Amino acid sequence: MREKLNTNQEVKRLFERCHAQLDEPSYIELDFLSLLVDVFRPKRKSLFFQVEITPLLDHLMEYPDDKRVFIAYMHRILGMKDFDQLISDAAIISYADFRYEIKKRFTEKYLPSQPPKTTLQYVLNQVFYHSKDADWVDAIPQEQLLDLFNICMFKSIYESEQNFEIKEILYGLEVLVQRITGRAMETDVNKMVPEFQNFDSPFIAIMREFSELNDRFLANNLRYMSSDDLAYKQILVLHKQCENYIETAFSNAHRFGISIKVNQSLLRIRHQLERIKEIISFLVIDEEEEQVPKSIAFAQTLIGYNCRKSNIRKLIGQSTQLLAYEITHHTAQTGEHYITSSKKEYWRMFRSACGGGVIVGIMCIIKLFLGKIETSEFGHALLYSTNYAIGFTAIYLFGATLATKQPAMTASALIAAIENGTSGQDVNRHKYWNFAIFFARLFRSQFIAFVGNVIMAFPISLALIWAIQEVFHFNAASGKWLTLVNDLNPTETPMVLHACIAGVFLFLSGIIAGSVSNRDKHNSVYYRIEEQPVLKKVFGKEKTARVARFYEKKWAGIVSNVWFGVFMGTTASVGMFLGLNLDIRHITFASGNLALGLFGHDMELSTDMWIWGILGIGIIGFFNFVVSFSLSLTLAFRSRNLSFGELIKMAKAVWIYFKMNPKSFFFPPQDH
Structure with missing residues (x-):
């Protein structure tokens, strides 16, 4: 109770100190939002599942002037921000070069790259800059996030102006599919999967399906599709075939051996396939009531991608496990x-x-x-x-x-x-x-x-x-x-x-x-x-x-x-x-x-x-x-x-x- 009272006081003092700045129509600096997130950021990992944003919600409801300037401020800093690179790049292995990726992530961890200020990634870099921020954000009660969404008068990604968010999602997915297809067709990857050599590549097929889906969305100005959509079902079938392709390549390592370059390429394709499956689910709406919860979940997903983009331990673990298996497979024999x-x-x-x-x-x-x-x-x-x-x-x-x-x-x-x-x-x-x-x-x-x-x-x-x-x-x-x-x-x-x-x-x-x-x-x-x-x-x-x-x-x-x-x-x-x-x-x-x-x-x-x-x-x-x-x-x-x-x-x-x-x-x- 004392902690909640302290948080209420901190929120109130922060608004009092920054109210004048927030009321300026041209104010788009992220200092206020960063300080506000600091108020709720847990000091210890054990407190991650106790995070509540009730003090902020109560303050906004109690002080209409602060609510008005806060809404305008949030719309200014978040409106029309590019985020396609968060979908296509963040937390995905960049290249097949393991040493380059380790060096890149180490640098990102302590001196992160700063994208243009017109991107959502810049906002997330400035506000959610701790690697564990995504964990406690995910732990915030869903009903509180829904209240904040409504208080701020946000629109769901399916009803935004000019269909901006859906276009960004489609472009990010298209980049992922193009990259996957190109790498999967390389000789050093293909040789790991002789079982598929006499069949049409599922990667080429899924690229065609995505291209047709993208054209249909843009031509008809669609904002979502249903889970019964034949194109969506076909993509899921082809996606499963692509996953089987990669798993077969990994399982064939004991037959053909594997280099760290091929291992990294397969891991990269696996990560990209996981990303495609996760992101395309946000284009599927069966009930109107799903739009707002899915928009909130989408925002949490993007925060997670950005926070985990410099995870070195996971990269080393995933990159070395198969190689270690192949090495120990020989020593076991x-x-x-x-x-x-x-x-x-x-x-x-x-x-x-x-x-x-x-x-x-x-x-x-x-x-x-x-x-x-x-x-x-x-x-x-x-x-x-x-x-x-x-x-x-x-x-x-x-x-x-x-x-x-x-x-x-x-x-x-x-x-x-x-x-x-x-x-x-x-x-x-x-x-x-x-x-x-x-x-x-x-x-x-x-x-x-x-x-x-x-x-x-x-x-x-x-x-x-x-x-x-x-x-x-x-x-x-x-x-x-x-x-x-x-x-x-x-x-x-x-x-x-x-x-x-x-x-x-x-x-x-x-x-x-x-x-x-x-x-x-x-x-x-x-x-x-x-x-x-x-x-x-x-x-x-x-x-x-x-x-x-x-x-x-x-x-x-x-x-x-x-x-x-x-x-x-x-x-x-x-x-x-x-x-x-x-x-x-x-x-x-x-x-x-x-x-x-x-x-x-x-x-x-x-x-x-x-x-x-x-x-x-x-x-x-x-x-x-x-x-x-x-x-x-x-x-x-x-x-x-x-x-x-x-x-x-x-x-x-x-x-x-x-x-x-x-x-x-x-x-x-x-x-x-």
């Missing part, structure tokens, strides 16, 4: 190979991980010697990156396993298991229970992969450093043994941070693999290699086809591992350049480095060093896994538009299953 089911697969994973441990042990020795080369930090970064890149690629091509590469791949496979479930209470329980079993398979696969990596990296590094001493009579690790050992001690170095950094790089390498796979699929690279005429003449069709198959199966993984090597090799040098203590800690390399530190100190380490060394390897592995898996799981959730409430249900199911059968999280089931 790859991740299935990292999850064991049977005892045979379990021990095959162990042998594969042992192979990865052997290669990492060799990489540890090579890195130790590369560190002794006198060169710049850039030189060391280049040498370390080359060592990592070649080693990781070798692990991949030889079919060996690097345990920490698994989480980034398997997270999407886990979400795919949830996604493939169906709804319903009983079925949901079954779905999450199946997920728990699936997670147990993943966990024991990770466990045995860690074991295989660690137990082989240690003896291989130890054996190689011993062999080097036997041949060259030189203990290469003696000068660096303390650093190698202390790097595993969280009380001596920021080991946890460095392990988390490695986890981030593991996640990024998975993203790169999915991105490359999606890009090559969209650009038909495999097919282009297979049908390259020069290659077929030089190597023959069969060998060229084998090259194409190798590229299809292996190239994304090779690029991913090379980049992972670059990330790992350059981190310390970049940290030194920035003056930050940045480095990486990886569980398998930690095992190899512990072996080198042991040998460097003549096979003698204190009990504390052994304890921290072994514990440090486990801690590093834990954070490698948790960070990469968490980031991948988050992306997988985002890509499939799943609620994070699902995560709680998943965790509960896993915990219950663990209490019932903890052994299954570490060891495979017995073969029957």
Whole structure:
């Protein structure tokens, strides 16, 4: 009650201060309207649904002079204002260039463009300039807006002079339809929908229908049509076909891949189709009583378009969801190979991980010697990156396993298991229970992969450093043994941070693999290699086809591992350049480095060093896994538009299953 009283007083003071200005026939400044809106604008989001304009209505009814000048003022500032661009442009992606759109919206948010003063958009920019203004305006009780409409003696958009509003609506719709048709017929969009290539394009058909409707409205000076109008019904049918076209293009992304440019084009067309459907509904009147409520709703709609035109979060969310899905779709397929089911697969994973441990042990020795080369930090970064890149690629091509590469791949496979479930209470329980079993398979696969990596990296590094001493009579690790050992001690170095950094790089390498796979699929690279005429003449069709198959199966993984090597090799040098203590800690390399530190100190380490060394390897592995898996799981959730409430249900199911059968999280089931 006190707030309402305060609002009444503010409205009264505002009219007293500005009455003289408002009474001037030439006064068209927006300052008064902007201040009036400020009076009612809620200070907090929680108050949005409590907004009432009763104080304004009461004041206008109580003070006839203020009412008279207010009516004249509102008619002056709102009369005959162009608004077609609000229909065709506001809050719709401008171009297929994602970066341009982000930059444009960011600029609009803090330094909005100001259209000519003859446009309604200029008025809205000056008055409803907060991004949330449309939300509280929509919450104003409808009967109060209707009272304000009548008090101000506004006419509905269907009975205005010279049919101005209807012409603006028709022109805005025509611009939208023309833009949609042109973009939908582009080759890069058409290739996503081969199902429609032998049929007449619904976009061309809807453009013809709109052109005929526009001509009919203008020729006959029509102001609206009924919902039974055949032209309106035909437009709705064609509109549905256009929507199906776009949805088919999106669903075909897993077959053909998708680029961010095509993704933005499809999103733009989808937004424009939504806009057309919403706006054309305002041209439909079945009962005379609908005219005023629809005019008010139309005004609220335009305010909403203008307020949301710089929404960056929604743009990023919509623009990245499909790309994230395609990237994680690739990693989900790859991740299935990292999850064991049977005892045979379990021990095959162990042998594969042992192979990865052997290669990492060799990489540890090579890195130790590369560190002794006198060169710049850039030189060391280049040498370390080359060592990592070649080693990781070798692990991949030889079919060996690097345990920490698994989480980034398997997270999407886990979400795919949830996604493939169906709804319903009983079925949901079954779905999450199946997920728990699936997670147990993943966990024991990770466990045995860690074991295989660690137990082989240690003896291989130890054996190689011993062999080097036997041949060259030189203990290469003696000068660096303390650093190698202390790097595993969280009380001596920021080991946890460095392990988390490695986890981030593991996640990024998975993203790169999915991105490359999606890009090559969209650009038909495999097919282009297979049908390259020069290659077929030089190597023959069969060998060229084998090259194409190798590229299809292996190239994304090779690029991913090379980049992972670059990330790992350059981190310390970049940290030194920035003056930050940045480095990486990886569980398998930690095992190899512990072996080198042991040998460097003549096979003698204190009990504390052994304890921290072994514990440090486990801690590093834990954070490698948790960070990469968490980031991948988050992306997988985002890509499939799943609620994070699902995560709680998943965790509960896993915990219950663990209490019932903890052994299954570490060891495979017995073969029957």
